[in-house]
Amino acid sequence: MLSLFIKRTKTKWDDALLERKVLHRAAHVAPALVFYWLADGFPGFEDIIHRLAIVYIVLVGGWVFNSFLNAVIDVYRTLEVAQNRPIKGFVQIVQIITFVVIAIFSIAVMFNQSPFGLLGGLGALTAVLLLVFKDTILGLVASFQISTSDMVRIGDWIEMPKYGADGDVIDVSLLTIKIQNWNKTISTIPTYALVSDSFKNWRGMAESGGRRIKRSVNIDMNSIKFCTSEMLQRFSKYQYITEYIERKKTELTKYNKEAAADTSELINGRHLTNVGTFRAYVEAYLHNHPCIHQDMTFLVRQLPPDEHGLPIEIYVFSNVQAWAEYEAIQADIFDHILAVIPLFDLSVFQRPAGQDFKLLTSVPQPDKAG
Incomplete structure (x- = not known):
C-alpha cells in the first residue's frame, strides 16, 4: 500500500527512498525490538539477548542510513548543480565514518567495554590503519581538491593518455572516477591520479562556443612564382579577392613608381606572388564562411618551409562543437582549398605514390641506337 501511495505522489525524493529500500530495511528494526523486550522471559540469557538486540538495531540503523545517503545522491543528481558540484565522494566519506563508528560501538557493546577505551587501544594500530586506508585517505584529499578547485565535473570531456582514457566523465566517487571513452568502453581511474598526474579537460572549449581547426596544406615550392598581369587579371575575377587585387595593384604601382623600380623585370620592386x-583568398573565404567563429583567433599563416614544401596553416575556430558536424565543416573547408589551389598556378606537395612511379615507367625512353 505504501509503495503504491509513494509512486502516485509528484515528489521525487520519496521515489528515491523507495528505490533504495530505505523503509523496507528500516522495518528490520521491529524484530530486534521484540527480542529486546522479551529477553526477560529467558532467565540467565537476558544480558546476551539485550546486547545482541542492540548490536542488531545499530547495524540495521547503519544499513538504513547508508541507503538514505544513496537516495540523497540519487535526488541530488537530478539537480542542475550536480553537474558542477558532485557530492558522491563526500557522502562516501560520511558512509565510511558511519561504518567505523558502528563497528567500534558494536564491539564495545558485545564485550561490555567503553567505546572510548577501544579508540585508545587503536592508537597503537595507527600506522597499520594508515596503510590499510591509504587509498581512501588519498581519495579523500583528492576529492576535496577536485571539488574546491572545480577541476572535473560530471559530463566533462577529459584526456588522460597514461590511463588510456579519452571521453566523458560519468561518475566521480571517493576512490575512482569513471570515464566513458568514445569507443563506449569505460576507464576507471583513481581519484588521486587527477591531482598527482596531468590531464586535459576540454570544458574550456565547450564553454567558449568554438572548436579549433588547426591544419595545414603543403605547397610545392617549385610552383611558387610572381604574378604576371595576365594572372592578376584572372585572379581579379575570383569574387572573394576582387577588391584585394585592385587594392594591392594600386598600392604596389605607387610604391614601385616612388622607388623608381624597373618593373620590366619582376625581380625589381614589389610584386604579388x-x-x-x-x-589572401583563403582568409577571405574563411571570413565569409558561416561556420567560422569570427571573434576568436583567426590565422592563415606560412610555417617554415621544409622537405615537404611550404606549409600554409589554417588556425581558426568553428562555431559548431558537435564532433560529427565539426569534422564535416573542416572537411568541407579543405575540400574547397585543395580544389582551388591549381587555380592559382600552385601545386600541392605529396610524396610519390604507386601511380606516380607507374607514369614514370610509361614515359618513352630515347633511342640510344647509333
Missing part, C-alpha cells in the same frame, strides 16, 4: 594571393 601566387602563394601570397592564395593565402
